[in-house]
Amino acid sequence: MSHDVVSAKDLSLTFxxxxxxxxxxxxxxxxxxxxxxxxxxxxxxxxxTTFLRVIADLEKPTGGEIQVNxxxxxxARKARAYGYVFQAASLYPWRTIERNVGLPLEIMGxxxxxxxxxxxxxLELVNLSGFEKKYPWQLxxxxxxRASIARAxxxxxxxxxxxxxxxxxxxxxxxxxxxxxLKLWDKTDKTICFVTHSIPEAVYLSTKIVVMSPRxxxxxxxxxxxxxxxxPLDIRESEEFLKIAHRVRDGLRAGHSYDE
Amino acid sequence: xxxxxxxxxxxxxLAAVVAIWYACVxxxxxxxxxDKAERAGTEIGFSQLVSNTMTQERPVLPAAHQVAEEMxxxxxxxxxxxxxxxxxxxxxxxxxxxxxxxxxTALGILxxxxxxxxxxxxxxxxxxxxxxxxxxxxxxxxMIIVVLNAVGLSGLLPKALISTYLSxxxxxxxxxxxxxxPDRAQLDLMHTYSAxxxxxxxxxxWPSSMPYLFTSLKIAIAISLVGAxxxxxxxxxxxxxxxxxLAGSYYGQTIQIWSALFTAAILAAVLVMIVGLAxxxxxxxxxxxxxxxxx
Ligand SMILES: Nc1ncnc2c1ncn2[C@@H]1O[C@H](COP(=O)(O)OP(=O)(O)O)[C@@H](O)[C@H]1O
Ligand SMILES: [Mg+2]
Numbered sequence: 001m002s003h004d005v006v007s008a009k010d011l012s013l014t015f016x017x018x019x020x021x022x023x024x025x026x027x028x029x030x031x032x033x034x035x036x037x038x039x040x041x042x043x044x045x046x047x048x049t050t051f052l053r054v055i056a057d058l059e060k061p062t063g064g065e066i067q068v069n070x071x072x073x074x075x076a077r078k079a080r081a082y083g084y085v086f087q088a089a090s091l092y093p094w095r096t097i098e099r100n101v102g103l104p105l106e107i108m109g110x111x112x113x114x115x116x117x118x119x120x121x122x123l124e125l126v127n128l129s130g131f132e133k134k135y136p137w138q139l140x141x142x143x144x145x146r147a148s149i150a151r152a153x154x155x156x157x158x159x160x161x162x163x164x165x166x167x168x169x170x171x172x173x174x175x176x177x178x179x180x181x182l183k184l185w186d187k188t189d190k191t192i193c194f195v196t197h198s199i200p201e202a203v204y205l206s207t208k209i210v211v212m213s214p215r216x217x218x219x220x221x222x223x224x225x226x227x228x229x230x231x232p233l234d235i236r237e238s239e240e241f242l243k244i245a246h247r248v249r250d251g252l253r254a255g256h257s258y259d260e
Numbered sequence: 261x262x263x264x265x266x267x268x269x270x271x272x273x274l275a276a277v278v279a280i281w282y283a284c285v286x287x288x289x290x291x292x293x294x295d296k297a298e299r300a301g302t303e304i305g306f307s308q309l310v311s312n313t314m315t316q317e318r319p320v321l322p323a324a325h326q327v328a329e330e331m332x333x334x335x336x337x338x339x340x341x342x343x344x345x346x347x348x349x350x351x352x353x354x355x356x357x358x359x360x361x362x363x364x365t366a367l368g369i370l371x372x373x374x375x376x377x378x379x380x381x382x383x384x385x386x387x388x389x390x391x392x393x394x395x396x397x398x399x400x401x402x403m404i405i406v407v408l409n410a411v412g413l414s415g416l417l418p419k420a421l422i423s424t425y426l427s428x429x430x431x432x433x434x435x436x437x438x439x440x441x442p443d444r445a446q447l448d449l450m451h452t453y454s455a456x457x458x459x460x461x462x463x464x465x466w467p468s469s470m471p472y473l474f475t476s477l478k479i480a481i482a483i484s485l486v487g488a489x490x491x492x493x494x495x496x497x498x499x500x501x502x503x504x505x506l507a508g509s510y511y512g513q514t515i516q517i518w519s520a521l522f523t524a525a526i527l528a529a530v531l532v533m534i535v536g537l538a539x540x541x542x543x544x545x546x547x548x549x550x551x552x553x554x555x
Contacts, residue, residue, distance in 0.1 A: 058448055077454055084452045090445040094467045094546035103463065107453045135547035 003070065005159055005191045006032040006055055011064035012216075013050055023216030024050040028064070030210060030219060034158070037185055037192045039202035040210045041248060042255065047217025048195040049087075052161050055193065056084050068159070080108065082159040083152030087167060089144035091136040091151075098123070098132035101150045108155055122150040125184055142166075142173040149181075153188070160192045167197060178204055179233055186229065199252075203227075203245045204236055211248055213255020221251035281324055288320045289313035322515045330519045343499075346523050352500040354527065356416055356488035360423020361481050367424065368431025368476070375432070376439040376465070377457065386436075393429050397487065400425060402494035419491035419500075426487040427480035434476030438469025470546065474539035481531045489524060501527075 011028040014021045024047045032038050040048045053059040054066060057073035068076035076082065083104075091100045098119050105115040123129050126146040136144055145165055152160060166174045178201060185192055196202050202209050203225070211221040225244055227235065235241055286309070293312045297304040304312070314323040322330075331346065338345035371389065374381040401422050408418040442464050450460045492502025501520050508517035 056452055058451060077452065080454070082452070084449070086445045086449070088445060090443070090449060092446065092464070092467070094470075094548075096547065104453045107450075107455045107459050107463070135549070137549040 003034075004031040004067075005034050005036075005069060006030070006193070007067050008051075008054075009065045011051075011054065011061050011066050013047075013054060013059060013061045013063075025054070025061070026216035026218050028217075028219050030222070032191060032193060032208075034191055035189060036208055037182075037194065037206050038208045038210060039206040040193065040195045040212060041197070041199065041202045042212030042220075042252065043214055044197070045217070046212040046214035046255070048212060049163055050217065051212075052084075052163050052193060052195060055159075056082060056161055058084075080155060080157055082161050083155070083157045085145075085149055085152045085160065085162040085165045087164045089136070089141075089148040091144055091147055093136055095135075096132065097128065097134050097136070097139070097147050100136070100147060101154050104151060104155050110155075118154050122153045123147075125153060125187070126150045127180065140173075142169050142177060145169065146177065146180075149184075153184075153190075158190055160190050162192065162194045164195050164197065166201070174201070175233060181205065182231060199245050199248050200236055202248060203241055204231060204233075209244070209248055211251035211255065213252070220255040221247070223247055223251070278324060281321075282314075285319070285321050285323045286310055286313045289316055292316065292320070318512045319514055322518050326515050327518045327522060330515045331522060334519060335523070346501075346504070346519065349499055349501050349504050349520070350523055350527060353485070353488045353492065353502065353524070356419035356491065356500070357423055357481070357484045357531070359416060360420035360487055361427050361484040363420060364424040364427030364480060364484060365431050365477065368428040368480070369435055369473075371428070371432045372435030372439055373461075375436050377461075389429065389432050392425070397422065397426060397490055401487075401490050405491065405494050419488050422491035423484035423487035426483040430476040430479040430483070431473070434472045435469055438472025439465045441472065442468045467546065470542055471539075474535065474542065477535045478532050478539070481535050482528050485524065485528050485531065 008028050008030045011025055011030075012023070013025040014023050028047075028051065040051065042048055050059060054061050055068055055073060057077040066073060069079070069081050071079070091097075092103065095103065101119045101122055102115050105118060110118065119132070120129070123132065126149055128143060128146055128150060131139065131143065131147075136147070139147065149162075149165065152162075166177050169177070181192075182205060194202075194205060196205075207225050207229075209221075209223040209225065210219055211223070212218065213220045223244060227240060227244070290309060290313055293304060293309055313319070314326070316322075319326070334344060334346040338347070340347045340351075342348060371381075371385060375385055376382075404422055404425070405418045408414070408421070439461075446464055446468075447460070450464055455463070488500070489502040489505070492500040493506055501524050504520035505517055508514065508520060
């Protein structure tokens with residue numbers, strides 16, 4: 001049995017649609033080790049979301065094998081192995097921020113006392129202390145997304161799956177949240193799988209970058225980052241950073257070449 | 261919406277309606293006055309005609325002030341327990357309305373829950389629900405009343421059941437839509453927590469359906485009232501607004517008919533308003549963004 005957090009072997013998923021089969025994933029081999037920060041990057045339609053959803057047992061693969069914490073995704077889900085952050089914050093609008101963050105705890109049967117403590121702790125972690133009683137519409141997009149991250153952190157899942165969580169936010173907010181996310185990862189020792197469209201974001205955050213290409217969705221390059229764990233924002237001007245970014249760009253271009 | 265901007269148009273429409281009404285009163289009641297004058301062998305002047313048409317005892321169309329006067333007498337002046345009090349009759353109808361509305365709402369919600377959670381029910385129940393509403397209530401009402409009378413049920417419950425028959429429908433339709441309104445991400449979230457069906461229902465589907473529920477309830481309460489009135493017609497009931505309508509039409513008491521009609525309309529408006537207030541109260545409690553607030 002593998003000790004990887006995620007291990008996929010020759011994984012494939014084909015959607016049957018009215019316009020014929022869509023090969024969202026094909027022959028994906030990948031392993032994610034404990035404590036890694038893995039980014040998935042690639043043009044839209046290359047299966048990034050689908051791969052995350054397979055890990056989360058929101059989609060069933062049609063071929064190959066995948067294990068999460070050494071068991072199949074369904075068992076991992078039932079064992080509450082992961083927290084999932086969706087592209088849109090999708091907070092429940094009728095719940096206050098604290099009750100949104102407390103939602104998984106309610107469902108998982110934590111005691112009221114424990115729930116209160118965890119809400120306070122995770123809101124502090126994402127810098128939202130003081131906004132407990134606010135409703136989602138009273139918060140900015142960035143704050144809503146932070147609340148949804150808090151919600152995924154509230155219970156003790158070691159794996160965090162994030163699907164373009166900052167995609168809809170402006171550059172300044174995004175930089176800020178990236179920095180906070182790195183600190184949080186450092187503090188909590190979680191494993192993170194992070195989908196993004198942005199090369200700088202992927203390079204800045206990751207210990208490993210998975211470059212994907214579409215039709216059929218597959219992994220075209222896996223880059224181990226040589227950047228140190230401590231990353232101030234201005235590391236993005238460094239030569240090392242630019243070198244990795246360059247390799248990612250090459251990988252993306254290679255995957256795309258037959259298109260033009 | 262500011263209140264001031266609406267007052268003037270509303271008053272204008274009201275004034276127009278009243279003006280048309282009085283014109284119709286003169287026009288429709290005039291033949292009777294001409295007849296009377298002819299039989300007496302006298303001529304009748306226009307101003308005399310106008311004032312006469314508005315004071316007939318059994319006019320074809322009673323004037324607004326006659327209806328208002330009758331309503332004042334039968335609602336305010338009569339003791340509530342009197343058989344001639346509209347409050348008494350209104351209460352008889354109202355109690356059937358509320359009972360029928362309550363049963364209809366409960367039934368509608370239960371059916372919707374079944375339809376949303378069970379494929380077989382989705383396929384089999386919905387067509388029947390829709391078919392039930394294609395049969396005119398005027399055909400169903402006497403059957404329900406007669407059948408229930410035969411098994412010894414009479415009075416409040418049979419009328420309430422007619423209200424139920426009408427009111428469960430908008431509730432089913434609205435609640436099926438409401439319980440299915442959560443989007444994919446909201447449902448996926450529950451799945452990632454491995455939430456049970458019951459948890460997904462109470463923490464997601466039910467709160468999501470509230471706006472739909474209240475919209476349906478506004479329709480349901482109004483047609484519950486219609487159902488209760490219709491339920492009073494076939495039995496020749498002696499009490500209730502329907503009975504007043506029926507008695508009025510037997511004896512040509514048009515003023516009584518119109519008073520009962522207006523009372524029913526006012527009752528309907530008040531009931532819908534109460535549901536509307538409950539609606540805004542619940543949504544406010546659920547943290548709904550106030551109208552016009554900045555994002
Ligand atoms: N539920 C689905 N049914 C059919 N096709 C789907 C479904 N989900 C995704 N796809 C298709 O699979 C491919 C990969 O989608 P996705 O994983 O969302 O890509 P990405 O997240 O990289 O943009 C796309 O072509 C998309 O249209
Ligand atoms: Mg995607």
